[in-house]
Amino acid sequence: MDHLALDVAHFLAGGLVLVSFMLLYQDRMFGLLNIFALHALVVSLSVAWQAHIQLAPYLYITAAIALVVKAIIIPVALHHIVLRLGIHRTIETVVGIGQTMLAGIGLVALSIMVMLPITAEAGTLTREDLAFSLSVILLGLLMMISRRNAVSQVIGFMSIENGLILAATAAKGMPLVVEISVAFSIIVALTVVGIFLFRIRERFDTMDVHALERFRGGQP
Amino acid sequence: MALTVLLLCAGAWLATSVVALAAARRSTATSLVYALALVVGAVALGAALDALIYSSDSIRAAVLPIGLPWLGAHFRLDALSALFLVVVNLGGLTASLYGLGYGRHEQAPGRVLPFFPAFLAGMNLVVLADDAFTFLLTWEFMSLASWALVMAHHRQPGNAKAGYIYLLMASFGTLALLLAFGLLAGPAGGYAFDAIRDSEPAAGMSAAVLALALIGAGSKSGLVPLHVWLPLAHPAAPSHVSALMSGVMTKVAVYGFVRIVFDLLGPPEWWWGAVVLTLGGISAVLGVLYALMQHDLKRLLAYHTVENIGIIFIGLGLALAFRANDMQVGAALALTAALFHVFNHSLFKSLLFYGAGAVLGATGERDMERLGGLIHRMPLTAIAFLAGSTAISALPPFNGFVSEWLTFQAVLLSPHFPQWVLKFIVPAVGAMLALSAALAAGCFVKAFGATFLGRARTAAAQRARETDALSLAAMFLLVLLCLAAGILPGYFMDALAPVSQQLFDARLQPQHLHAWLTIVPVLESRSSYNGLLLFVMIAGAAWLAAWVIHRGASHALRRAPAWDCGFPDANPATQYTAGSFAQPIRRVFGSVVFRAREHVYMPPPGQMQPARMHVHMRDLAWDTLYAPLDVLVGFAADRFNRVQWWTIRAYLSLVFGSVVVLLLVLAIWN
Amino acid sequence: MELIREALIQMAQLVLLLLLAPGLTGFVRSVKAKLLRRKGPPIRQPYRDLLKLIRKEVVLAENASWVYRVAPYVIFATTLIAASLVPTFATGLLFSPAADLIAIVALLGTARFALALAGLDIGTSFGGIGSSREMMIASLAEPAMLMIVFTLSLLAGSTQLWMVATFLQGPDVGLRVSLAMAVVALIMVAIAENARIPVDNPATHLELTMIHEAMILEYSGRHLAVIEAAASLKLLLYFSLIGCVFMPWGLAAVGQGFTAYAVGLGTYVAKLAACGFLLAVFETGTAKMRVFRVSDFLGAALMLGLLAALLLFVSQTT
């Protein structure tokens, strides 16, 4: 594995974390969709690069799925849904963007701290990729909980998935990666379908509290 | 042999339960089930008596391949368990006999019949169990069966609460015992009692086990402050079951305490005795005071169980203290006193509950304020109830007096304790014992007087009819036993000797050898009592006086209206009621113990309203322990319940938070 | 032969008690009358009353049950037996092992139990008042009495009354604080138990103050006679008790012969007279207290008894 290969992989993984931060920063709906497409693109490139350096052609399939499904179909579909359901174009945040970013930086530090003790035999690349993918996962979770908007939550979830795919491909020679990524794509698709089907316009949690009490059998 | 018979009996009871389940709807089911239970009970009683009296020195053990798989179910029959089996099966026998008659009035036989034999089986098996798992399994099974019986009349208001508190307290006790056995068995899980006996307990551990055993057995037997369930649950069950629960099941709890603390735990420390004594004394006094304040007949009896359990625990505490100071005679005496009281209480408490059941059956009332004058309509029940009242009030020549007398003798042996704390506690507890005995007499004057004497206060009491012959047979069997144990206590004490022999390696001198069947616990110059002689003398003197007067003077008699200081009132409501009877004692003790407050409402002059007086009493144990707990749980439940209405985002935050925390933990760990 | 002689002595004591008891009551009454400058009935008046009562017909309330009719005899018999177990002129009588001091207290408890039940049997309000108050008093008097028993038996190392008396006769008693406390407590209990002033007034029929009299309000004829006799016996019992325990002089032991018995009898009668006189003086000089003050009075007795027992527990070494 030569230096260049390592550098490119490093660059792409680092880029993914950066794009995650951009997702976290974005407060416009369509901007968010575009950045997510970029996120998926970076993952797809990263996977493809791994396929190249690991000499694992099946990873190209994963890369292709990521590209087609997540970089193209889903952003477009979501775009349509937003328009169709008349979803608000600005994203309601729970805490301020600045605080979210700070928390995100803390999460990245945490993931590096956690991954650091992993011994060298796992390989530098693996270690770094893992640290980055863990960062992406945590940032995705952070996004899910710091946004009130259903679409951005779904996007947070999909960025988690991207992080997972990064981790899976970084684990050199891992079998079933394709199968897993297909399985995951089903979930993702279902999420989007769910938003559409359940007509969740704004948030997961906009249903009024009285309705919730009835649903959850809370009345005495 | 005896053990096999007893195990077979337990199996037979369980089979009877199944039969009852199958046949519950038949009209003959009641007779069939109680008759079967009676026959099996008689066999079991015979086996237990045989084991206690004729072959008490041999220990029989058996292991069945059930229960914990690698351990099996261990059973053992020694003197201690034989004694308690006698108590259990005597109670079971009379309860079955009583049930044969009383059970016919049962409205919901389907809810009683299947559980009654199961309850008997459970109590027998607890006493036979010889490993922690079997013990607790059968212990809780016993609780469960009795819970089902408490819930038999589930439609009556209050019974649901009674069952609720009962099962919860029982499980709390089981939990305490579970922890105690966990300590005794150690991490390797040596659950067999033999293994526990062989192991050497650590210093701090024994104290914890004692505390847990006190909680466990105390909550089942009704030691203050764990007594709250008892006055609720015992009255709720059908009367013969109340008798079993109050008279017998509490004794099984005492057995559990004795088994753990005297047998399994190894040599005691002196302060154990102090703790047990104090709890016993407090229970005795508070129990009887609570009882005095009741006007529900069965509830009064249930509270009295608290008192008697207190007396038993006083004896046990003394035995522990004597044992810790290597005073074997005292230990044997105190233990004999406690065990004799166990036996006696099971007799008269069952008897009284049967009586209360007969009253309930005849009138549909448990409230003494609505009874009265039943001695005219239920003369035989009245005689039996009077005998039971005399016995429980510790009056000679009945049996209750003998065991309290023995307890007093044990107290009087105790000034030689070297520990100062005991020197202070023992006489104080002695005073409590005396106080509780005196109050008990007052309480039963009230109970018997308000129920059976005077004039009928309601139409229901007016119409009452004498109860059936089988119920009466059960009651009079117990009357005879009470009297026998009272006037021939020597034989009964000798039967208890193997137990103290087994536990302490010491026993009282054989009593039946003394002249004229006098009982002499230690030395004749110290104390002695002869129930037979007293009985004969009292009966003789009374008969002689009556004979002389009737023969020599006059036996003329004229019935006339009561004089009542010149202004008799025909209305029975002018009688002294149970509540007014207790009023002086409530004035003396109640204001402190129950925070009793009287609220008097006097209508202003000229208004035609009745004046009213309300008495508010509080149960301090309930107020200070249980009510705050209830509030606390409610508060916590309300607080946590808000989580139910969180949004998905909030739930996700929980997940996120756990991930971050876990990662932080890992990062720090590394 | 020995047995018969002992039985005879026991019987003699029994008869003696029966004969003396009404006389004692009469004596106290007459002393009281004298103290009040009244002429008063003669000492033999109670005997006459009893004889008259047993010859009269009984007027029984219509709803009285057998409890009401049996109770007088039970009360009489238990009190008599209890009294006969207290040493009067001699210790160590034949039946004394049958019951120790605790049992004697309990026998009196049986009598009280029967009396209280009888009070409730007719179903009048006065009977109830009497029973209720009687049991309240007993609930304090009985433990106090037992504490006194504790004190005595701890001193003597025995609850047998004859052993206690023998011990107190002996030289190693000395002057003891606990004993003094016990005496005071015993006197207080005796006053309460015998329905004397200041706890109760044996001569009153004022409805709201009576206790003992309220319970026996409905009794008449032979029943009343038996109950009155029992009450006298009870007074005698307490006097004997105080006499044998705190004035143990002159008590004969069984088998000491006729002279010793005679001396014992003489001192016994003297003791009774002294006690009776003191009681009369005391009663004349005190006023009856309110019913609810009785609990304080008896509570004090209980505390004294407990204190006495506690002192002995603590002072006992080894």
Added chain:
Amino acid sequence: MTEFGSLLVDAILLLPAVSAALLALFRDDRFTGKLNAIASFATFVTSTSLFVVRPEPGTFLIVDDVNVVFIVLTTFVAFTTSVFSASYISHELESGRLTPSYLRFYHAMYQVLMFAMNLALLSNNVGLMWVAIELATLTTVVMVGLYRTPAALEAAWKYFILGSVGIALALFGTILVYLAARSVVGEGLEAMAWSVLVREAPRFDPHLLNLAFAFLLLGYGTKVGLVPLHAWLPDAHAEGPTPISAVLSGLLLNVALFAVLRFKMIMSANPGALAPGPLMVTLGLLSVLFAALMLYRRFDIKRLFAYSSIEHMGIITFAFGMGGPLANFAGLLHMIYHSLTKSAIFFSVGHIAQIKGTQRIPDIRGLTASHPLLGWGLVLGVIAIMGLPPTGIFMSEFLVITSTFARAPALAVALGLGLLLAMGALLQWLNGLAFGEPHGPDTPSKASYVPMLAHLALVLAAGIYLPPSLVAWFQYVAGLLG
């Protein structure tokens, strides 16, 4: 012989898969209900033969000592539930809550779920297991939303989102496990096979394993319903069809826990790795206490028992966290008893809700008087679930508490109080449900009580007597769990 064995294994997977396809084709509800039951029964019978025939571990599938009893248990409960489901669903059809087309879908999905769970239990590959559990999750999500009411959709959605996040976390953990194995075993499928992983675990990088376990515990723990990851569970139980609640509580939670156990075995085989015990004990205890308190304010009968499931999963996790032969033994026992008991309770609850037309507890009263068999069945089930003897749960709780108390008294006391607290709440509700004056409609139920009674009888019998072969198996696996 082993050839035949692997055929059996294939049959266990194929039977549900094929019948799912068949069920999707037929319309007749009577027939599909029966076919569902028959297919489940066939699967059950096939799986019992695994006791006798033990195939060699394959690349993807394995039958070993750890999973064999769980497979049999799963197929058994699946079979009884399918019997219950047949009568339940036909009633739903009559009452108009479901239409025939949904029904077809329901039965097909039922078999897909069985397929997924069997696959998760049988798989010899961490990745395959992950896929199987994901499939099971998705299937149940669909089933939970079957009634299409707003509440059901909300529950399904919540389940879906939380479940997906959990699944994502589990996947990350799985990847880490592979990484840890790769450096020892080498690349490829070998590095994901259970049989290899357990053998080679001592040589894995402990740090990686620690991290992996943290994610796996949280990920699969979400599926187990451990507090604070439990939020989906009560709603999913309450809003879906009752047979699915029974399967969720009785089986799916077990399957997820089974996954955690597999990884715990790897952890405890590695000397350098973090002891998984404290984590599991913490989560378990938290679940017990939290669920116990939540039980007090529940007014929906199915939600009530859903929280009770959380409590019991907590107990089991606690037991495995404590470790040691006794506690592990107790944990395994408890898993089985809880499956049987809880599904029995849901059976009775299903009938009750259908008869009374409501799930609100205050509207249901006096069942023992109006419907003796059903009412007493419920009483017995609740008594069993409260851990009262002579039912089996008493035995496992006895072992957990006694063995813990000698080592960590405070934990045992906390657990005991949690159990007591939960019992207080359950008993409080039971009093109203089973006793008192009956209330509401009292039409007799036509449904079959056989599944409920069979489960209860098993639990009752197992509390008193366990066959030695089963005990030996439990003890062996308890030893493996460390």
